[in-house]
Amino acid sequence: MELLERAREAIDTSYAPYSEYRVGAAIRTADGTVFTGCNIENANYSNSVHAEELAISKAVEAGHREFGAVAVASSERDGVTPCGMCRQTLAEFCDDDLAIYCDEGDGEHSTYTLGELLPNTITAAHLDR
Template sequence: MSLFELALASRANAYAPYSGFRVGAAIRCADGTLHGGCNVENVAYPEGTCAEAGAIAAMVLAGGREIAEVLVVADGPEPVTPCGGCRQKLAEFASAGTPVILADLAGERARTTVGALLPGAFALSHLGRADG
């Protein structure tokens, strides 16, 4: 299964009864494993979960700690980027140069990087620590 296929399949399982806007995300780890996530809305906004956060949680559950590539898919007039919170979550496990692919239902629409999406990300170094 490709990164796009996993993100698309994840999107199909999204729970979005309030906005109707379903999003899927897929992460490729450094070892090649793939992890998907979908958005899960909640009537008590903002208690929902983004697709990227779900994919990161699946990765961590499986023991992954390093994101090599991210793909986000949604059906909109413009490519959908991760929200601010998800940008920081991605930066926790990805380098600034990690590719982020933005897709619609037909495929890739744009490419960027984690660093371009979140310049000046808050990092471990801000805590005065260099260890993990």
């Protein structure tokens, strides 16, 4: 799958000297454009940037607001899923049916929807209450 391959390639640019857990992500926009991101660690862990966060930020910066799928891979090929913070960031721009592909290694992947990984998410509608 091309989207997973792009996520795997993004791992190569990761900066993870502290955890040594390198992550890459690729997000496909509604028009088929793919943006990638990698994790960038900081000695102050709370300032680290997550791969999914970087990929969607680059896409939004380029003017995209609709997305079709995201893929995530780690150097461990362990089926990593987006963390809670990244799930919430994805939910800002994506519907519950967004496909999320997670690299299991050996050519295998798991597929989830954003709604499965983040049920009952906080949305802009909650701020109107």
